[in-house]
Amino acid sequence: MCPSPRRRFRIVIDGEAADIGTAAELAVALDVLHGHHDRQVLEQLGPHLPEIVAEPPGLATVLSALKPPDQICLIEALGARLADLVGGAAALSQILARIADVAVEQRLLAGIGRDGLRRLIQSPRDLAAALEWVYGQCDAVLLDLLGIDYVAGLLESGSDLSLLLRTLDRERQQELLAHLGWERLVGLVRGRRDLAYLLRALPADASRRLLERMSRERLAALITTRRHWQEVTRLLEADEVAALRERLGEGPHAA
Numbered sequence: 001m002c003p004s005p006r007r008r009f010r011i012v013i014d015g016e017a018a019d020i021g022t023a024a025e026l027a028v029a030l031d032v033l034h035g036h037h038d039r040q041v042l043e044q045l046g047p048h049l050p051e052i053v054a055e056p057p058g059l060a061t062v063l064s065a066l067k068p069p070d071q072i073c074l075i076e077a078l079g080a081r082l083a084d085l086v087g088g089a090a091a092l093s094q095i096l097a098r099i100a101d102v103a104v105e106q107r108l109l110a111g112i113g114r115d116g117l118r119r120l121i122q123s124p125r126d127l128a129a130a131l132e133w134v135y136g137q138c139d140a141v142l143l144d145l146l147g148i149d150y151v152a153g154l155l156e157s158g159s160d161l162s163l164l165l166r167t168l169d170r171e172r173q174q175e176l177l178a179h180l181g182w183e184r185l186v187g188l189v190r191g192r193r194d195l196a197y198l199l200r201a202l203p204a205d206a207s208r209r210l211l212e213r214m215s216r217e218r219l220a221a222l223i224t225t226r227r228h229w230q231e232v233t234r235l236l237e238a239d240e241v242a243a244l245r246e247r248l249g250e251g252p253h254a255a
Contacts, residue, residue: 007051011044013037020045023058030065038070042077049077056087060095068101075104075111082108083116089126096133105138114145121146124160131167139172148179158194161185162201170203177206182213189214192222196232199240207240211247219248 008021013033020026026045030038045052053059059078063071078085086092092112099105109117121127127146131139143151155161161180165173177185189195189210199207211219223229233241 007048009045009048009052011041013040020052023053023055023061026052027061027065030062035067038066039073042070042073046077049074050079050081050085053078053085056085056091056095059085060091060098063095064098068104071099071101071104072107075107078111082111083113083119086112086116086120089120089122089129092120093129093133096130099133100135102136102138105134106141109134109138109141109145112145114147117142117145118150122154124154124163127151127154128163128167131164139168143172143176148176151176152180152184155180155188157190158185158188158198161188162194162197165201173203177202182209185210186213189222192228192232195219195222196235199232199244200235200237204239208243211243214247216247216249219244223248 006021008019010017010019011029014037018029020029026041030041033041042049053062062074066074075082086095095108096105099108112120121130127142130142134142151164155164164176168176180188185198189198198210202210223232233244236244
């Protein structure tokens with residue numbers, strides 16, 4: 001069965017007409033107009049824009065052809081289809097990487113909404129990749145839309161948490177750590193990698209407090225040989241190594 005032919009939609013600018021059916025064609029039309037009539041093009045295409053954009057590469061292509069005010073216009077025109085047109089976590093990160101305006105990022109995230117973002121972001125790596133490309137207070141917007149309970153629920157290990165901590169400012173780190181609590185933080189340390197990555201990613205005061213809340217016996221069970229000690233400490237700063245050595249004592253593994 002042959003697929004249905006793609007529909008095409010006419011625009012008229014300064015008496016010149018063109019038919020647009022794909023995101024690539026729309027981007028070419030916008031490029032030819034040199035940004036002088038972008039809003040007119042978007043307004044004429046209006047409710048047909050979701051059909052024209054069609055998929056994540058199309059959304060990225062059209063956004064790249066627009067200036068920030070018109071990027072917001074496109075995002076608003078896509079409406080409830082926006083999350084579907086973003087498609088997945090990798091595409092979200094790629095789109096955020098192409099946007100250099102805080103207001104546009106905020107409108108994109110708000111337009112996707114909580115349910116859409118939770119469909120797109122389903123792992124700490126997904127979230128860390130998105131956070132890497134947001135500006136200003138957009139990290140707060142993203143985390144607030146997802147909800148801190150949802151974010152906490154993504155975490156299964158200290159390595160997971162370290163990914164997020166490296167992408168957050170100090171204020172947001174403190175909020176997340178306070179929500180998790182020390183019992184949960186200690187529970188996320190499943191092995192030496194978790195311990196090393198968490199000690200490296202946590203603020204210095206939090207690193208010390210994490211070590212204080214882990215028993216010497218548990219730490220010694222994780223680091224039983226000199227090789228284990230080297231695996232952990234090669235990732236740490238000198239003061240973190242000193243704090244760990246003090247907590248463990250002077251066993252042969254910490255010589």
